Structures are given as structure tokens and as C-alpha cells.
Amino acid sequence: QKEVEQDPGPLSVPEGAIVSLNCTYSNSAFQYFMWYRQYSRKGPELLMYTYSSGNKEDGRFTAQVDKSSKYISLFIRDSQPSDSATYLCAMSGAGGTSYGKLTFGQGTILTVHP
């Protein structure tokens, strides 16, 4: 079993929809939780970053972390065709060199159609 599980989709939604993306994990040492967006043939770019449990909002994006359930989510409101990409969750530990190592989910392919 992988340390981080993410539904690969693909997910197809109409423009303006609310999108929910999720990951579960098994390593209780993870303290930092991130969402990256990756366009085709590009490197991942950081969207949201959360430390420990809680919610964080940035414009149309909201990240949630529930450490008790080992479950993280990314919500996208008023989705746009430009949001079409692969969304990757990533996590790292807090101690020593472990925070340098990101563990990624498989990625969810999202398509927002006009």
C-alpha cells in the first residue's frame, strides 16, 4: 500500500462547478501538506500549503487537512477551463532531513469544459 493515495480520476466538470479533490495517507509523521498543479509537459507548481490540521483559503482555492482521519482535500470554486490540469497532493515530515522529501499522490486529472 502506498503512503499517499489519490484517486486518479479523470474528473470532468462544467465551467463554474465546485471541484473536490482528496488524498488519504498512512504516515502519521507527515506534518506539511501541499497541493501542486501540473500542466502537460511542465513541472509541478505549488498551489496551496498547510501545516498540520486546519483550513486555508486562497481566492477560489481552499485546502483542508484532517490529521485525525489522515485525509486532505482541495476545493476549487467557480472552476475555469484554465484550471484543467493534473492536481497532485504532496506531504512531508517535520524532523531532520525528512522535510526535504516530498511524498506525492498519483495525481488527479481535471478537465473543466466550457
Next chain:
Amino acid sequence: GAGVSQTPSNKVTEKGKYVELRCDPISGHTALYWYRQSLGQGPEFLIYFQGTGAADDSGLPNDRFFAVRPEGSVSTLKIQRTERGDSAVYLCASSTGGVADTQYFGPGTRLTVL
């Protein structure tokens, strides 16, 4: 400013050959990371440098893989006796080196082993 650059963007080689992949991090970034992304998967950690030294090389799959960063800036990932299973996109990222700081990814090198 300039982002992380990787060369070559594409590399096609034959089974058994030796390849070198180069990463130029963002200027001033002390931490440098290598990941490997297979088709339809999230990036998988390979090695992490803090300055010139490898702080964590636990992700290198076997002794055919080796990475260096002799002057604490540019890094080279070296793969000996390539195998078809090494075909993937090799991603490099850099960061300022703080706790859970943002990793900025390059566009990757697409390696194909025939």
C-alpha cells in the same frame, strides 16, 4: 527571475548506455531535489542535496543511479547501464533550504530508453 532549468529536455538512449541529466537551480537556493515521474504517476523522490552534500539519498533505486552537486549549485544525475524501466520524466526542484519551504520545479527531462 530565472526558474529551475533542466537539460536536455528530451533524451533518447539505448539500453545499457550511460546518461547524464543536468539541473540548474534558482540562484541562491541551497537545497536541490531530484524526483522521477513515470507516466500516470506522481513524482517519486530520489535524492536531496543541502549545499554540496546529499542529505537524503534514500530514494535512489539502485547503485546505477548517482547524483553530484560539487559546487553547491548545478547538479548532475547520472544513470549507468540504463534499462527500459528507467524511462520516465526526471524532475529537479530547488528551494531556499528552510523547513518545509516551497520547492520550485523545473520542466523535467524526458528520458526514453529503447
